[in-house]
Amino acid sequence: MTTLTLSRALNEGLRKALENNPKALIMGEDVGKLGGVFRVTDGLQKDFGEARVIDTPLAESGIIGTAIGLALRGYRPICEIQFDGFVFPAFDQIVSQLAKMRYRSRGPVRLPVVVRIPFGGGIGAVEHHSESPEALFAHTPGLRVVSCGGPADGYAMIQQAAESDDPVIFFEPKRRYWDKADVDVETGLADALPLAAARVLIPGSDVTVLCYGPMVRTCSEAAVAASGDGRSVEVVDLRSLAPLDTATIFASVRKTGRCVVVHEAVVTGGIGAEIAARITEECFYSLEAPVLRVGAPTTPYPPSRLEEHYLPDLDRILDAVDRTFGY
Amino acid sequence: MAVKDAGRAARSASRVPPAREPERQVESPELIQLLTPEGERVEHPDYPLDVSAAEVRGLYRDLVIVRRIDFEAIALQRQGELGIWASLLGQEAAQVGSGRALGPRDMAFPTYREHGVAWCRGLDPMKLFELFRGVSHGGWDPTAHNFHLYTIVIGSQTLHATGYAMGIQRDGAVGEDGAAVIAYFGDGATSQGDVNEAFIWASVNNAPVVFFCQNNQWAISEPLERQTRTPLYRRAIGFGFPGIRVDGNDVLACLAVTRKAMQAAREGQGPTLIEAFTYRMGAHTTTDDPTRYRLSAELESWKLKDPIERVKQYLIRTQQAEMSFFDKVDAEAAQIGASVRTACQQMPDPEPLSMFDDVLTSQTRQLADERAEFAAYLDSFATAEEGR
Numbered sequence: 001m002t003t004l005t006l007s008r009a010l011n012e013g014l015r016k017a018l019e020n021n022p023k024a025l026i027m028g029e030d031v032g033k034l035g036g037v038f039r040v041t042d043g044l045q046k047d048f049g050e051a052r053v054i055d056t057p058l059a060e061s062g063i064i065g066t067a068i069g070l071a072l073r074g075y076r077p078i079c080e081i082q083f084d085g086f087v088f089p090a091f092d093q094i095v096s097q098l099a100k101m102r103y104r105s106r107g108p109v110r111l112p113v114v115v116r117i118p119f120g121g122g123i124g125a126v127e128h129h130s131e132s133p134e135a136l137f138a139h140t141p142g143l144r145v146v147s148c149g150g151p152a153d154g155y156a157m158i159q160q161a162a163e164s165d166d167p168v169i170f171f172e173p174k175r176r177y178w179d180k181a182d183v184d185v186e187t188g189l190a191d192a193l194p195l196a197a198a199r200v201l202i203p204g205s206d207v208t209v210l211c212y213g214p215m216v217r218t219c220s221e222a223a224v225a226a227s228g229d230g231r232s233v234e235v236v237d238l239r240s241l242a243p244l245d246t247a248t249i250f251a252s253v254r255k256t257g258r259c260v261v262v263h264e265a266v267v268t269g270g271i272g273a274e275i276a277a278r279i280t281e282e283c284f285y286s287l288e289a290p291v292l293r294v295g296a297p298t299t300p301y302p303p304s305r306l307e308e309h310y311l312p313d314l315d316r317i318l319d320a321v322d323r324t325f326g327y
Numbered sequence: 328m329a330v331k332d333a334g335r336a337a338r339s340a341s342r343v344p345p346a347r348e349p350e351r352q353v354e355s356p357e358l359i360q361l362l363t364p365e366g367e368r369v370e371h372p373d374y375p376l377d378v379s380a381a382e383v384r385g386l387y388r389d390l391v392i393v394r395r396i397d398f399e400a401i402a403l404q405r406q407g408e409l410g411i412w413a414s415l416l417g418q419e420a421a422q423v424g425s426g427r428a429l430g431p432r433d434m435a436f437p438t439y440r441e442h443g444v445a446w447c448r449g450l451d452p453m454k455l456f457e458l459f460r461g462v463s464h465g466g467w468d469p470t471a472h473n474f475h476l477y478t479i480v481i482g483s484q485t486l487h488a489t490g491y492a493m494g495i496q497r498d499g500a501v502g503e504d505g506a507a508v509i510a511y512f513g514d515g516a517t518s519q520g521d522v523n524e525a526f527i528w529a530s531v532n533n534a535p536v537v538f539f540c541q542n543n544q545w546a547i548s549e550p551l552e553r554q555t556r557t558p559l560y561r562r563a564i565g566f567g568f569p570g571i572r573v574d575g576n577d578v579l580a581c582l583a584v585t586r587k588a589m590q591a592a593r594e595g596q597g598p599t600l601i602e603a604f605t606y607r608m609g610a611h612t613t614t615d616d617p618t619r620y621r622l623s624a625e626l627e628s629w630k631l632k633d634p635i636e637r638v639k640q641y642l643i644r645t646q647q648a649e650m651s652f653f654d655k656v657d658a659e660a661a662q663i664g665a666s667v668r669t670a671c672q673q674m675p676d677p678e679p680l681s682m683f684d685d686v687l688t689s690q691t692r693q694l695a696d697e698r699a700e701f702a703a704y705l706d707s708f709a710t711a712e713e714g715r
Contacts, residue, residue, distance in 0.1 A: 025497075051497055057531060062486055062524035072469065075497065093521070094482050097487070100464075104476050107685045108468035141686050165688040166699020196691070243691035 002185055007177040007313060009151035010040045010158050012185055014078065018048050021076060026064060026272055027054040028080030028116075037082055038118055038177050041257040060090035067113045068097055071187035076112045078162055083174075085128025089138075096168045099142030114161045118174035119147075120214040120264045121311055124304045132213075132265035137169045138242040138274070145242040147171035149216030151181040152197075155240065158233055160195040168195075173214035173239075180300060198245035198253065204234030207258035207321055212238040212251065215262045215312060222317040233321060241271055249275065250282050257288035258324040262312055267295040289327040292320045352529065352632030357560070357631070359574050360606060361579040365630045366640025374583040380647035386475075386578050387642060390635045393443040395660035396452050398440075399668050400459065405614040408671050409459045409540040413440045417576070417608030421541045423447060424581025425603070426507065428589055429475065432506035435696045436488035439477045441511050441583065448474035456671045463468045482519030485510045492534035492592075498670070505593035507535040515546025518554045525598070526566040535592035537543050537585065538563075541575060543607035546618040563600035575605030576634040606632075679705060 006014065017024045026041055026048075028257040032055035035042030045053035056063050060081055067077035081087045087094075094115065100252040102109045121130030138145045144166050154172070193199055201216065202223045211219040216237045223233035232253055236246065253259045259279055261272035272293035279291050296310045302310050359371055393415065400412040400531050415422060422443025429435060429447070437444055442455055449472045457463045458477060465476040478484035488510035500506045516522050517540060529536050542559055555562075563570025573584040581603055588599035606629040610617050642648040683690070685696040690698075 053530050057524070057527050059520075059527070060522055065483065065486025065488030065521060065524065066493060066528050069487040069492070070494045070497075071490075072475070072487060073491045073494025073498070075494050089520075091481065092480065093486065097478075097483050101476065101689070103685050104464040104466075105468065105685070106463055106466035108470070109476070110688055144687070145538065243693040287443045 001182040003180050004151045004155070004183045004185075005146070005178050005180050006151045006154045006172070009078050009155040009183050010172065011042055011044070012183070012281045013155040013158035014041060014162075015047070017078065017159050018052060020159075022028065023074060024076045024078065025052050025070065026078050026080070027053065027067060028058050028083050029056060029058055029063075030177070031055060031080050034157050036080060040116070040172070040177075041080065049326065054056050060086055060088075061093050063296050064090040064093040064098060064115065066114070068093065068101070068111060071111045072109070076162065078114040078116065081115060081117045084117055084133055087115075087117055087133060088113075094137070094143070094167075094169070095140050098106065102166075103142060105190040111167050112162075112163045112165050114158075114168045114170055115171045116158075116172060118177075119171045120173050120175060121301060121304075123177035124307070126304070130304070130307065132168075132263065132296075134171055134241055135265055135270045135274075138271060142167070143173070143242060144168045144240070145197070146240050147173065147213040148236050148239070149173065149201075150176065150179060150212060152183050153237075155183045155185065156189055156192040157195060157239070158171065159189055160192065160306075164195065164295060167252055171213055175214055175218075176217060179217065180313055195240075196240045196243055197243060198248040199237045200234065201237045201247065202233065202235040204232040204256065206232045206256055207260065207324055208234045208236060208249075208252040208256045209260050209262060209317065209321070210236050210238055210272075211262040212241065212271075214264060218312065218314060219262055222314050222321070225314060226318060226321055231321065238271075244278070246278060246282070249279065253279050253283045254286040257286055258292060259287075260317065260320045260324060261291065261293045262294045262317055262320075264311055265295055266298050267293045268298045270295055281301060281320065289324040292324055293321045345666065348557070357558075358574055359571060359580050359584055360577050361583060362577045362630065362637055362641055363491075364576070366637045366644055368579075368645075370639060371580075371583075371596075374580070374587065376579055376583040378579065378582075379462075380642075381672055383579075383642060384648055384652060386427065386582070386661070387638045388579060389427070389443070389446060390419045390511050390638065391656050392660050392663055393419050393446050395664045396446070396667055397442060399664045400456065400608070401613060403456075403668065403671050404459070409672065410458050410461045411612050411614060413612045414609035415440055415442050416486055417606045417629065417634070418541055418543055419443050420578035421539075421575040421581050421603035421605050423623050424578040425539050425585040425601075426657060428582050428585035428588075429509060430506070430698070433499075433589060434473045434475065434488070434506070434508045436475045436484040436490055436491070436508065436510045437477055437481050437485065438481075438511050438513065440513075440515075441477070444511065445474060448465065448472040450474050450668050453670050453674070456667065457674065460671065462674055482512055482516040482521040482525075485522045485525035486528070487517070489528045489532075489534055492529065492536040493532055495535055496532070499592065501595045502537055503594065505535065505559040505595070507537060507589050507592035509537045509539050509589065511541065512541050514540065514542040514544065514548065514551050514554055514559060515549065516561055518538070526563070526568075526598075529598040530567045533597040535595070536598050537588045537592055538598060539603065540600065540603055541584065541603045543575075543605050545607050545611070545617075545621065547611040547615060548617075550621075558602070560602035561599055568598045568600065570602065572602045575603030576632045576637070578634060578638060605634075613660060623646040
C-alpha cells in the first residue's frame with residue numbers, strides 16, 4: 001500500500017494505462033510540460049514523449065473530434081477537458097459523434113475514448129470552474145459515465161476506463177484532488193470492482209444514502225455523525241452513473257426502506273431524479289418514505305462567496321436523513 | 328419631442344447596414360482548369376496530367392453512372408420509397424475526379440452528399456439508400472472500403488479526418504509509400520468552428536490530410552456571400568498551408584489537383600485546401616425549393632459548364648471513343664438504375680428490436696431490461712391475436 005492523493009493516484013493509473021497499451025494516448029490543454037492544471041498528467045510527457053502525451057491547441061471540440069479520428073485509426077485517446085464548464089464547446093462532438101458513431105455503423109465502429117473532466121465546486125473559483133454537468137451525459141445513450149470518489153477508485157477506474165472499448169466520460173471531483181488514502185499500486189486490477197458497479201461503502205440498516213464523486217466523503221462523514229444519533233446509515237458510492245448499478249441500489253433500499261440521493265448538481269432533471277423514479281418503480285412496497293434528493297437549487301452556480309450555501313453539506317444531508325423518518 | 332427622437336433612434340438602430348458589395352465569386356485567373364466547358368484540353372504548368380484514353384473513358388463512365396444513381400434516387404423519393412435524398416447533380420466531376428485520385432490505403436471522410444466518392448471507393452449504393460430510406464443511419468464498416476460513414480452534422484468529419492491523419496503519422500505511415508486522408512465538406516461548412524479547428528490541428532501537426540471543399544455556391548438558401556468575403560481557397564494561407572481553386576466541373580483538373588495534394592500529404596508535406604468551384608444544380612435535398620431563393624438564369628449559365636458533356640465532347644473531338652462507347656455506357660447506367668430501383672423497393676424494414684443493438688460494445692443490464700420489456704409488449708399483441 002502507498003499513500004497517494006487523488007491527483008497522484010490518477011497520475012499513476014494513467015502511467016499504467018500508457019505502459020500497458022502502446023495505442024493509449026493522452027491529449028488536452030497543458031497536459032504536457034505543465035502536467036495539467038491539477039498536475040494529473042505530471043511527468044507523463046517526459047516519460048512517454050510528445051507523440052503520446054499531446055499538448056493540443058486550445059479548442060475543446062477539436063480535442064474530442066481529433067480523438068475520434070485517432071480512435072478510428074486504432075488509437076485509444078484519453079482526453080482532458082480542463083474544467084467542467086469548458087466541456088460545452090466539445091458537447092456536439094461528444095453527443096452527436098462520440099456517442100452515436102457505433103450505432104450509426106451498426107456495430108463495426110468502436111470508439112475507445114476517455115474524456116476526463118474535473119468537476120464540482122468548493123474551490124473558490126470563478127464562473128465555469130465549479131459545475132456538475134454529469135446528467136447531460138448520462139442522458140445521452142452511447143456513453144458510459146463514471147465518477148471516482150477517492151484515490152483507490154481513481155487509480156483503478158481510470159485504468160478500467162482506458163481499457164473500455166466504449167466512450168467513457170470520467171468525472172474527477174476536483175476539490176478532492178488533494179485528499180489522501182492508501183492505494184494498492186502493486187497488484188493488478190483482476191480483482192477490482194467492475195467499472196459499472198456501485199460500492200456499498202459503509203453498511204447500515206436504517207437509511208440508504210446514494211452519492212458519487214465529491215459527495216462520497218461528505219456522505220461518509222454524515223454517516224458517522226448520524227451513528228452518534230443512533231441512526232445506521234448505509235452509504236453507497238454509485239461510481240457509475242450510466243449505466244446505473246440498479247441491482248446494488250435496489251438491494252440496499254429494499255433492506256433499509258429509506259433513501260436519500262446526494263449530488264452537487266441541480267436536483268431538477270438530475271441523476272437523483274432518475275434514481276428516485278427507478279426506485280419508485282421497483283421498490284414501491286419496500287419504501288417507508290419518499291426518496292429524497294439533496295442537491296443544488298435550480299440556479300446557475302453562484303459566485304464562490306455563496307458556494308457554501310449552494311453545495312450540499314453535512315447538515316443538509318443529515319436534515320434529509322431525519323426527514324425520511326418523518327413519514 | 329424626446330419621445331419622437333427616441334422613436335427615430337430605435338428605427339435607425341433596427342436598420343441593418345447594407346452589406347458591402349461582395350467580391351463576385353466567378354471564375355478567376357487562379358482557377359485550375361484542364362478541360363474547358365467546350366471540351367478542349369488545356370495544359371497547366373503546375374498540373375501536368377498524363378491520362379490514357381481508357382482512363383478518360385473510365386472517368387466518363389463513372390460520371391454517367393453516379394448521375395444515373397442520383398436520378399433514380401430522386402425519383403424513388405418522389406414515389407415515397409426514400410424519405411429524403413441529397414442530390415449531387417452538378418458535382419459529379421468534383422467527386423469522381425477527387426475520388427479517383429485516392430489510393431487503396433487512403434481514407435475518405437464524406438458529408439452526406441458524396442455519392443460519387445462512395446461509388447469510386449466501391450461502396451454498394453444500397454448502403455446510401457438504406458440511410459435515406461430510414462433503414463439505417465449508414466450501417467457500413469468504414470474500414471471495408473476506407474470510406475467513413477456519412478456525417479450529417481456540418482463540418483464534424485473534418486476533425487475526425489484530421490485525427491485519423493494524426494494516427495497515420497503515429498503509425499509511421501507517412502513517406503514514399505505513405506497514406507493520407509481526404510475530408511469532404513461544402514462552402515457552408517467553412518463557417519463552422521469545427522472546420523476551422525481542423526485547419527489549425529492539421530496545420531500545427533503537419534497532418535497528412537487534404538481538405539476538399541466543394542463550393543457549390545449554396546448552403547441550402549444562403550449564397551456564398553453569407554459565408555465569406557474572401558475566396559475560400561485563400562483562407563488556407565492564414566492557417567499556414569496551401570490553398571488551390573480548381574474548376575469543380577472539370578474531372579481532369581479535379582483528378583490532377585487532388586492527386587498532387589494527396590501525394591504531398593502522403594510524403595509528409597502536410598495539408599492542402601482544395602476549393603472545387605462548382606454548382607449545386609438541384610435542390611439542397613428533395614424537401615427544398617430553390618425557386619424561392621435563386622434565379623433560373625444562374626442555373627442556365629451553369630448548365631453550359633456541365634461536367635459530363637465536356638468529357639463527351641473531348642472524347643469525340645479527339646476520337647478517343649466511338650459512338651458505340653457512349654451507347655454502351657448509357658445502357659450500363661440504365662441497367663444499374665433499374666437494379667438499384669428494384670433493390671430499394673424490395674428493401675425490408677429492420678426488425679423492431681434491432682433498435683436496441685450496438686449502443687455500446689456490450690449490452691448493459693439496463694438496456695437488456697428495456698429490450699425485454701419491449702419484446703414482451705410486442706408479444707402481447709401476438710398473444711391477443713392468437714386468443715381471438
